[in-house]
Amino acid sequence: MFRFLLSSIGIARLLSAYLLRQPGWLVQDFMFAFALLVILYSWGGREGISYAITGYIAASAFSFGINGVGTIIGWNRVMRTLELYIASPITPRAFLIGAILGEIPYFIVIAILYLIVGGVLGQLSIVLYALLVALLISPLSILLGLAAAFYVKKPANLSAITNPLTFIGTMLPPVFYPVAVLPDFLRLPALLIPTAAAAELARTLAGLSRSFDPLPLFLIIFAWTLLAVLFANRVVKWSLD
Amino acid sequence: MGEAVLANKLGKLYQNGVWGCREVSFLTLTGETVVLLGPNGSGKSTTIHMLTTLIKPTKGEGKVLGYDIVKDYEKVRKNIALMPQEGRPDPNWTPYEAVKWYLVARGLSLSSASAEAKMWLEELDLWEVRNRTGWEISGGQRRRTLVAMVLASDAPVIFLDEPTDGMDVEGKYKVWDALRKATKRGRSIVYTTHNMREAEQVASKVVIISEGKSVVSGPPHELVRGLPFRYRVRASRKPANAEFSVRVGETVIAYFESFSEALSALEEGSASVEEVSLEDVYLYYVKGRGSVSISP
Numbered sequence: 001m002f003r004f005l006l007s008s009i010g011i012a013r014l015l016s017a018y019l020l021r022q023p024g025w026l027v028q029d030f031m032f033a034f035a036l037l038v039i040l041y042s043w044g045g046r047e048g049i050s051y052a053i054t055g056y057i058a059a060s061a062f063s064f065g066i067n068g069v070g071t072i073i074g075w076n077r078v079m080r081t082l083e084l085y086i087a088s089p090i091t092p093r094a095f096l097i098g099a100i101l102g103e104i105p106y107f108i109v110i111a112i113l114y115l116i117v118g119g120v121l122g123q124l125s126i127v128l129y130a131l132l133v134a135l136l137i138s139p140l141s142i143l144l145g146l147a148a149a150f151y152v153k154k155p156a157n158l159s160a161i162t163n164p165l166t167f168i169g170t171m172l173p174p175v176f177y178p179v180a181v182l183p184d185f186l187r188l189p190a191l192l193i194p195t196a197a198a199a200e201l202a203r204t205l206a207g208l209s210r211s212f213d214p215l216p217l218f219l220i221i222f223a224w225t226l227l228a229v230l231f232a233n234r235v236v237k238w239s240l241d
Numbered sequence: 242m243g244e245a246v247l248a249n250k251l252g253k254l255y256q257n258g259v260w261g262c263r264e265v266s267f268l269t270l271t272g273e274t275v276v277l278l279g280p281n282g283s284g285k286s287t288t289i290h291m292l293t294t295l296i297k298p299t300k301g302e303g304k305v306l307g308y309d310i311v312k313d314y315e316k317v318r319k320n321i322a323l324m325p326q327e328g329r330p331d332p333n334w335t336p337y338e339a340v341k342w343y344l345v346a347r348g349l350s351l352s353s354a355s356a357e358a359k360m361w362l363e364e365l366d367l368w369e370v371r372n373r374t375g376w377e378i379s380g381g382q383r384r385r386t387l388v389a390m391v392l393a394s395d396a397p398v399i400f401l402d403e404p405t406d407g408m409d410v411e412g413k414y415k416v417w418d419a420l421r422k423a424t425k426r427g428r429s430i431v432y433t434t435h436n437m438r439e440a441e442q443v444a445s446k447v448v449i450i451s452e453g454k455s456v457v458s459g460p461p462h463e464l465v466r467g468l469p470f471r472y473r474v475r476a477s478r479k480p481a482n483a484e485f486s487v488r489v490g491e492t493v494i495a496y497f498e499s500f501s502e503a504l505s506a507l508e509e510g511s512a513s514v515e516e517v518s519l520e521d522v523y524l525y526y527v528k529g530r531g532s533v534s535i536s537p
Contacts, residue, residue, distance in 0.1 A: 087321055
């Protein structure tokens with residue numbers, strides 16, 4: 001167990017070297033998360049902040065796996081360093097945990113900011129529910145990122161696929177706005193999108209929305225995760241072809 | 242000496258119907274450096290990929306320290322390190338952190354990883370630049386960082402796929418010295434290169450691969466001695482008395498058993514009569530008539 005953990009830490013340290021050298025990436029994410037609070041506060045006061053917190057935490061959790069973990073693995077395919085890791089005692093599990101640990105600073109920065117804001121404004125429970133939902137949706141996003149990183153034939157083009165996917169998955173559906181503003185016939189299809197289901201689940205748990213029960217929303221995320229497990233299982237190969 | 246790497250008639254047919262290699266056989270004993278020589282596309286890297294469990298062979302068998310590369314691939318991986326062809330270290334890594342954290346990822350303790358990193362970075366003349374990122378060091382130093390990563394590992398069997406590609410002369414000598422040090426410590430090395438001089442420098446044994454097949458293998462000096470001629474002359478066309486010749490671009494290289502015959506074939510402007518070397522073994526088997534199947 002200790003050896004496994006050490007191995008994951010070694011991988012995390014190697015894969016996150018870019019964050020140590022270019023912390024501007026973290027600053028950018030922090031500033032975006034903060035700016036979103038300001039923007040939504042200016043339109044909706046404290047309620048606006050609640051939507052910023054639930055929406056952005058759900059969106060970040062989705063982006064974390066696809067854009068973070070997926071891209072870093074794709075980058076290692078481009079640099080051919082993935083071969084260095086495969087042809088070694090490093091297990092795929094240790095590598096994946098390392099890749100997740102290496103990308104987690106992005107999420108920690110946002111979580112800390114929102115925990116502070118939530119604490120100051122008395123909305124801590126909203127942040128905690130949103131983080132709980134982030135934990136629910138993270139396996140889906142990680143599996144999708146992993147699958148994309150191995151599935152794409154030309155890994156140098158990976159970001160051209162994952163970036164639009166993340167953007168479309170978080171900006172268009174009701175992630176930052178309530179599903180209730182959509183016409184009746186669009187609500188259910190919109191909530192079939194996992195990011196929307198996650199954000200709505202966070203809002204429902206936090207008492208911001210009463211449109212849907214939490215169980216169907218949870219089941220939507222679960223079903224997507226199951227599909228992602230099947231897809232990843234099919235395309236992810238720790239080589240031997 | 243024990244058997245470190247065995248390739249027995251290894252072949253790989255890719256999904257697109259192209260044979261990556263057809264029948265490669267060789268044996269690496271403990272402490273040996275075996276160099277795979279061959280033209281581009283001959284199957285050197287495919288062979289390395291099969292032996293390092295990156296791809297599955299279509300035919301034949303491969304073993305590393307007695308473990309089958311397909312059935313026992315996890316045990317094989319515990320005993321190997323690979324420097325991939327065209328592998329580039331992350332430019333955000335410094336040489337020290339690249340080696341140290343790669344070793345930690347492989348399961349070494351922090352203190353052992355630090356000590357090994359120091360030793361191999363010194364050996365490869367990277368200690369002075371150990372804390373500079375890849376952006377701040379030369380391309381050759383970045384390649385040497387990758388070499389340091391795999392040599393510093395505790396793997397008893399090391400695969401290096403064209404490790405000195407793009408390195409200056411001094412850098413190559415550093416790598417060759419480091420390889421000798423590794424083999425003295427009991428490591429076994431399988432190495433690919435296009436550079437004959439390099440093969441002569443590092444190889445205990447050379448395996449020449451042509452069109453996907455290993456056509457000859459042996460210690461470099463024995464292979465040279467085994468050629469049916471001793472001398473060579475460069476000419477613009479084949480001299481009438483040449484026993485054997487190959488065309489390389491615009492140049493014909495003609496071979497002779499006796500020095501006097503070689504001398505008589507010298508054209509005006511020809512440099513000199515040269516003794517044959519490993520390059521001629523390569524030309525003989527890859528471009529010439531030498532073509533025999535070998536077993537490990």
